[in-house]
Amino acid sequence: MHDNPAKSRSVTAARRLSGRTVAGVGVVLVVAVTAAWGLTTRSEPAAHADATADRAPGGGTTTAEVTPEVTPEGADKAADKAADEAADEGGTSDGRQLTPFDTRYPAIARLDERLLKAVQQAARDARDDGIEFRVTSGWRSKAHQQRLLDEGIEKYGSAEKARQFVNTPQKSTHVSGKAVDIGPTDADDWLIRNGSDYGLCQVYNNEMWHFELLTRPGGTCPAPLSNAAG
Ligand SMILES: [Zn+2]
Incomplete structure:
Protein backbone atom coordinates (compact mmCIF):
# COMPACT_ATOMS: atom_id res chain seq x y z
CA MET A 1 0.00 0.00 0.00
CA HIS A 2 1.31 3.40 -0.93
CA ASP A 3 0.57 6.43 1.05
CA ASN A 4 -2.29 8.41 -0.20
CA PRO A 5 -0.56 10.87 -2.54
CA ALA A 6 -3.04 13.58 -1.67
CA LYS A 7 -2.26 13.12 1.99
CA SER A 8 1.45 13.09 1.23
CA ARG A 9 1.21 16.33 -0.75
CA SER A 10 -0.78 17.86 1.95
CA VAL A 11 1.79 16.88 4.59
CA THR A 12 4.59 18.26 2.41
CA ALA A 13 2.65 21.46 1.90
CA ALA A 14 2.05 21.69 5.60
CA ARG A 15 5.78 21.23 6.25
CA ARG A 16 6.62 23.84 3.64
CA LEU A 17 4.02 26.17 5.05
CA SER A 18 5.32 25.49 8.51
CA GLY A 19 8.85 26.15 7.33
CA ARG A 20 7.76 29.37 5.69
CA THR A 21 5.92 30.34 8.79
CA VAL A 22 9.01 29.81 10.90
CA ALA A 23 11.05 31.78 8.44
CA GLY A 24 8.36 34.41 8.36
CA VAL A 25 8.35 34.68 12.14
CA GLY A 26 12.09 34.96 11.98
CA VAL A 27 11.85 37.79 9.48
CA VAL A 28 9.22 39.48 11.55
CA LEU A 29 11.43 39.14 14.64
CA VAL A 30 14.42 40.54 12.79
CA VAL A 31 12.35 43.41 11.47
CA ALA A 32 10.89 44.01 14.93
CA VAL A 33 14.30 43.94 16.62
CA THR A 34 15.74 46.16 13.91
CA ALA A 35 12.80 48.52 14.25
CA ALA A 36 13.11 48.57 18.02
CA TRP A 37 16.85 49.21 17.76
CA GLY A 38 16.11 51.90 15.23
CA LEU A 39 13.58 53.47 17.56
CA THR A 40 15.99 53.27 20.45
CA THR A 41 18.81 54.83 18.52
CA ARG A 42 16.46 57.46 17.12
CA SER A 43 14.83 58.17 20.47
CA GLU A 44 18.14 58.84 22.18
CA PRO A 45 19.01 61.92 20.15
CA ALA A 46 15.38 62.99 20.35
CA ALA A 47 15.40 62.79 24.14
CA HIS A 48 18.70 64.59 24.23
CA ALA A 49 17.28 67.29 22.00
CA ASP A 50 14.31 67.67 24.36
CA ALA A 51 16.56 67.91 27.36
CA THR A 52 18.65 70.50 25.58
CA ALA A 53 15.51 72.41 24.69
CA ASP A 54 14.49 72.40 28.36
CA ARG A 55 17.77 74.01 29.23
CA ALA A 56 17.48 76.46 26.35
CA PRO A 57 16.38 80.05 27.06
CA GLY A 58 12.82 79.18 25.95
CA GLY A 59 12.57 76.42 28.53
CA GLY A 60 14.17 78.61 31.13
CA THR A 61 11.57 81.28 30.53
CA THR A 62 8.79 78.72 31.02
CA THR A 63 10.28 77.70 34.36
CA ALA A 64 10.66 81.33 35.40
CA GLU A 65 7.05 82.02 34.47
CA VAL A 66 5.74 79.06 36.45
CA THR A 67 7.73 79.72 39.60
CA PRO A 68 6.67 83.25 40.56
CA GLU A 69 3.20 83.17 39.03
CA VAL A 70 1.88 79.94 40.48
CA THR A 71 3.67 78.80 43.60
CA PRO A 72 4.49 81.83 45.78
CA GLU A 73 1.55 83.89 44.60
CA GLY A 74 -0.76 80.97 45.32
CA ALA A 75 0.71 80.72 48.80
CA ASP A 76 0.30 84.47 49.28
CA LYS A 77 -3.32 84.25 48.20
CA ALA A 78 -3.97 81.44 50.69
CA ALA A 79 -2.34 83.48 53.45
CA ASP A 80 -4.30 86.58 52.43
CA LYS A 81 -7.55 84.58 52.48
CA ALA A 82 -6.84 83.32 56.00
CA ALA A 83 -5.91 86.82 57.09
CA ASP A 84 -9.07 88.23 55.50
CA GLU A 85 -11.20 85.71 57.37
CA ALA A 86 -9.49 86.64 60.62
CA ALA A 87 -9.91 90.33 59.75
CA ASP A 88 -13.65 89.80 59.26
CA GLU A 89 -13.75 88.92 62.97
CA GLY A 90 -11.88 92.11 63.81
CA GLY A 91 -8.56 90.31 64.19
CA THR A 92 -5.42 92.40 63.74
CA SER A 93 -2.81 89.86 64.78
CA ASP A 94 -1.79 88.77 61.30
ZN1 LIG B 1 -8.34 97.26 74.55
Whole structure:
Protein backbone atom coordinates (compact mmCIF):
# COMPACT_ATOMS: atom_id res chain seq x y z
CA MET A 1 0.00 0.00 0.00
CA HIS A 2 1.31 3.40 -0.93
CA ASP A 3 0.57 6.43 1.05
CA ASN A 4 -2.29 8.41 -0.20
CA PRO A 5 -0.56 10.87 -2.54
CA ALA A 6 -3.04 13.58 -1.67
CA LYS A 7 -2.26 13.12 1.99
CA SER A 8 1.45 13.09 1.23
CA ARG A 9 1.21 16.33 -0.75
CA SER A 10 -0.78 17.86 1.95
CA VAL A 11 1.79 16.88 4.59
CA THR A 12 4.59 18.26 2.41
CA ALA A 13 2.65 21.46 1.90
CA ALA A 14 2.05 21.69 5.60
CA ARG A 15 5.78 21.23 6.25
CA ARG A 16 6.62 23.84 3.64
CA LEU A 17 4.02 26.17 5.05
CA SER A 18 5.32 25.49 8.51
CA GLY A 19 8.85 26.15 7.33
CA ARG A 20 7.76 29.37 5.69
CA THR A 21 5.92 30.34 8.79
CA VAL A 22 9.01 29.81 10.90
CA ALA A 23 11.05 31.78 8.44
CA GLY A 24 8.36 34.41 8.36
CA VAL A 25 8.35 34.68 12.14
CA GLY A 26 12.09 34.96 11.98
CA VAL A 27 11.85 37.79 9.48
CA VAL A 28 9.22 39.48 11.55
CA LEU A 29 11.43 39.14 14.64
CA VAL A 30 14.42 40.54 12.79
CA VAL A 31 12.35 43.41 11.47
CA ALA A 32 10.89 44.01 14.93
CA VAL A 33 14.30 43.94 16.62
CA THR A 34 15.74 46.16 13.91
CA ALA A 35 12.80 48.52 14.25
CA ALA A 36 13.11 48.57 18.02
CA TRP A 37 16.85 49.21 17.76
CA GLY A 38 16.11 51.90 15.23
CA LEU A 39 13.58 53.47 17.56
CA THR A 40 15.99 53.27 20.45
CA THR A 41 18.81 54.83 18.52
CA ARG A 42 16.46 57.46 17.12
CA SER A 43 14.83 58.17 20.47
CA GLU A 44 18.14 58.84 22.18
CA PRO A 45 19.01 61.92 20.15
CA ALA A 46 15.38 62.99 20.35
CA ALA A 47 15.40 62.79 24.14
CA HIS A 48 18.70 64.59 24.23
CA ALA A 49 17.28 67.29 22.00
CA ASP A 50 14.31 67.67 24.36
CA ALA A 51 16.56 67.91 27.36
CA THR A 52 18.65 70.50 25.58
CA ALA A 53 15.51 72.41 24.69
CA ASP A 54 14.49 72.40 28.36
CA ARG A 55 17.77 74.01 29.23
CA ALA A 56 17.48 76.46 26.35
CA PRO A 57 16.38 80.05 27.06
CA GLY A 58 12.82 79.18 25.95
CA GLY A 59 12.57 76.42 28.53
CA GLY A 60 14.17 78.61 31.13
CA THR A 61 11.57 81.28 30.53
CA THR A 62 8.79 78.72 31.02
CA THR A 63 10.28 77.70 34.36
CA ALA A 64 10.66 81.33 35.40
CA GLU A 65 7.05 82.02 34.47
CA VAL A 66 5.74 79.06 36.45
CA THR A 67 7.73 79.72 39.60
CA PRO A 68 6.67 83.25 40.56
CA GLU A 69 3.20 83.17 39.03
CA VAL A 70 1.88 79.94 40.48
CA THR A 71 3.67 78.80 43.60
CA PRO A 72 4.49 81.83 45.78
CA GLU A 73 1.55 83.89 44.60
CA GLY A 74 -0.76 80.97 45.32
CA ALA A 75 0.71 80.72 48.80
CA ASP A 76 0.30 84.47 49.28
CA LYS A 77 -3.32 84.25 48.20
CA ALA A 78 -3.97 81.44 50.69
CA ALA A 79 -2.34 83.48 53.45
CA ASP A 80 -4.30 86.58 52.43
CA LYS A 81 -7.55 84.58 52.48
CA ALA A 82 -6.84 83.32 56.00
CA ALA A 83 -5.91 86.82 57.09
CA ASP A 84 -9.07 88.23 55.50
CA GLU A 85 -11.20 85.71 57.37
CA ALA A 86 -9.49 86.64 60.62
CA ALA A 87 -9.91 90.33 59.75
CA ASP A 88 -13.65 89.80 59.26
CA GLU A 89 -13.75 88.92 62.97
CA GLY A 90 -11.88 92.11 63.81
CA GLY A 91 -8.56 90.31 64.19
CA THR A 92 -5.42 92.40 63.74
CA SER A 93 -2.81 89.86 64.78
CA ASP A 94 -1.79 88.77 61.30
CA GLY A 95 1.13 91.18 61.13
CA ARG A 96 -0.76 93.86 59.24
CA GLN A 97 -0.08 97.30 60.61
CA LEU A 98 -3.44 99.03 60.64
CA THR A 99 -3.75 102.78 60.96
CA PRO A 100 -6.92 104.59 62.06
CA PHE A 101 -7.49 105.30 58.35
CA ASP A 102 -7.59 101.66 57.15
CA THR A 103 -11.38 101.64 57.06
CA ARG A 104 -11.61 98.69 54.68
CA TYR A 105 -10.88 96.47 57.69
CA PRO A 106 -13.82 95.71 60.01
CA ALA A 107 -11.52 96.26 63.03
CA ILE A 108 -11.46 99.95 62.00
CA ALA A 109 -14.67 100.38 60.01
CA ARG A 110 -16.94 98.97 62.72
CA LEU A 111 -15.66 101.26 65.44
CA ASP A 112 -18.16 103.70 66.87
CA GLU A 113 -18.17 106.62 64.45
CA ARG A 114 -17.46 109.30 67.07
CA LEU A 115 -14.59 107.26 68.48
CA LEU A 116 -13.11 106.67 65.02
CA LYS A 117 -13.29 110.37 64.11
CA ALA A 118 -11.62 111.34 67.39
CA VAL A 119 -8.81 108.81 66.91
CA GLN A 120 -8.28 109.89 63.30
CA GLN A 121 -8.01 113.55 64.31
CA ALA A 122 -5.61 112.68 67.13
CA ALA A 123 -3.54 110.59 64.68
CA ARG A 124 -3.29 113.55 62.24
CA ASP A 125 -2.15 115.89 65.00
CA ALA A 126 0.27 113.32 66.43
CA ARG A 127 1.81 112.90 62.98
CA ASP A 128 2.71 116.60 63.09
CA ASP A 129 4.72 115.74 66.21
CA GLY A 130 6.41 112.85 64.37
CA ILE A 131 4.29 110.16 66.05
CA GLU A 132 2.57 107.46 63.96
CA PHE A 133 -0.54 105.77 65.35
CA ARG A 134 -1.14 102.06 64.83
CA VAL A 135 -4.37 100.38 65.82
CA THR A 136 -3.31 97.10 67.41
CA SER A 137 -6.95 96.20 68.08
CA GLY A 138 -10.25 97.90 67.37
CA TRP A 139 -13.70 96.40 66.86
CA ARG A 140 -13.84 92.67 67.62
CA SER A 141 -16.57 90.13 66.95
CA LYS A 142 -17.94 88.28 69.99
CA ALA A 143 -16.28 85.11 68.71
CA HIS A 144 -12.91 86.87 68.43
CA GLN A 145 -13.28 88.33 71.93
CA GLN A 146 -14.12 84.87 73.31
CA ARG A 147 -11.02 83.46 71.61
CA LEU A 148 -8.87 86.18 73.22
CA LEU A 149 -10.41 85.39 76.61
CA ASP A 150 -9.78 81.65 76.15
CA GLU A 151 -6.18 82.38 75.17
CA GLY A 152 -5.85 84.67 78.21
CA ILE A 153 -7.13 81.95 80.55
CA GLU A 154 -4.57 79.57 79.09
CA LYS A 155 -1.80 82.18 79.35
CA TYR A 156 -2.54 83.46 82.86
CA GLY A 157 -3.70 80.16 84.31
CA SER A 158 -7.14 81.25 85.55
CA ALA A 159 -10.23 83.13 84.39
CA GLU A 160 -9.82 85.53 87.32
CA LYS A 161 -6.31 86.59 86.27
CA ALA A 162 -7.19 86.65 82.56
CA ARG A 163 -10.11 88.99 83.29
CA GLN A 164 -7.64 91.64 84.46
CA PHE A 165 -6.52 91.94 80.84
CA VAL A 166 -9.33 90.53 78.68
CA ASN A 167 -13.02 91.20 79.10
CA THR A 168 -15.87 88.82 78.34
CA PRO A 169 -17.65 89.24 74.96
CA GLN A 170 -20.65 90.61 76.90
CA LYS A 171 -18.65 93.33 78.69
CA SER A 172 -15.90 94.16 76.20
CA THR A 173 -16.08 97.67 74.79
CA HIS A 174 -14.12 96.37 71.79
CA VAL A 175 -17.13 94.24 70.82
CA SER A 176 -19.42 97.28 70.97
CA GLY A 177 -16.90 99.27 68.90
CA LYS A 178 -16.25 101.78 71.70
CA ALA A 179 -12.57 101.00 72.38
CA VAL A 180 -9.27 101.06 70.49
CA ASP A 181 -5.86 99.75 71.39
CA ILE A 182 -3.14 102.05 70.07
CA GLY A 183 0.57 101.45 69.63
CA PRO A 184 3.50 101.77 69.67
CA THR A 185 4.49 103.08 73.09
CA ASP A 186 5.38 106.61 71.93
CA ALA A 187 1.87 106.88 70.45
CA ASP A 188 0.38 105.73 73.78
CA ASP A 189 2.46 108.31 75.66
CA TRP A 190 1.29 111.01 73.26
CA LEU A 191 -2.36 109.98 73.62
CA ILE A 192 -2.20 109.75 77.43
CA ARG A 193 -0.89 113.34 77.46
CA ASN A 194 -3.13 114.80 74.73
CA GLY A 195 -6.10 112.41 74.39
CA SER A 196 -8.52 114.47 76.47
CA ASP A 197 -8.35 117.20 73.78
CA TYR A 198 -10.29 114.72 71.64
CA GLY A 199 -12.32 113.12 74.44
CA LEU A 200 -10.02 110.08 74.43
CA CYS A 201 -9.06 108.60 77.78
CA GLN A 202 -6.87 105.82 79.09
CA VAL A 203 -9.32 103.50 80.87
CA TYR A 204 -7.14 101.00 82.75
CA ASN A 205 -3.88 101.62 84.61
CA ASN A 206 -2.48 98.29 83.44
CA GLU A 207 -3.31 98.96 79.75
CA MET A 208 -1.57 102.10 78.50
CA TRP A 209 -2.77 101.21 74.96
CA HIS A 210 -6.54 101.02 75.53
CA PHE A 211 -8.56 104.20 74.88
CA GLU A 212 -12.24 105.08 74.93
CA LEU A 213 -14.27 108.26 74.48
CA LEU A 214 -14.98 109.07 78.12
CA THR A 215 -15.19 112.87 78.09
CA ARG A 216 -16.08 115.70 75.75
CA PRO A 217 -13.26 117.14 73.62
CA GLY A 218 -11.15 119.33 75.94
CA GLY A 219 -12.80 117.79 79.01
CA THR A 220 -11.26 115.90 81.90
CA CYS A 221 -10.78 112.15 81.81
CA PRO A 222 -12.03 110.11 84.78
CA ALA A 223 -9.32 108.45 86.85
CA PRO A 224 -8.29 105.17 85.22
CA LEU A 225 -9.49 101.90 86.76
CA SER A 226 -6.79 99.55 88.04
CA ASN A 227 -7.60 96.91 85.40
CA ALA A 228 -10.33 95.47 83.16
CA ALA A 229 -11.74 93.45 86.06
CA GLY A 230 -11.89 96.48 88.38
ZN1 LIG B 1 -8.34 97.26 74.55
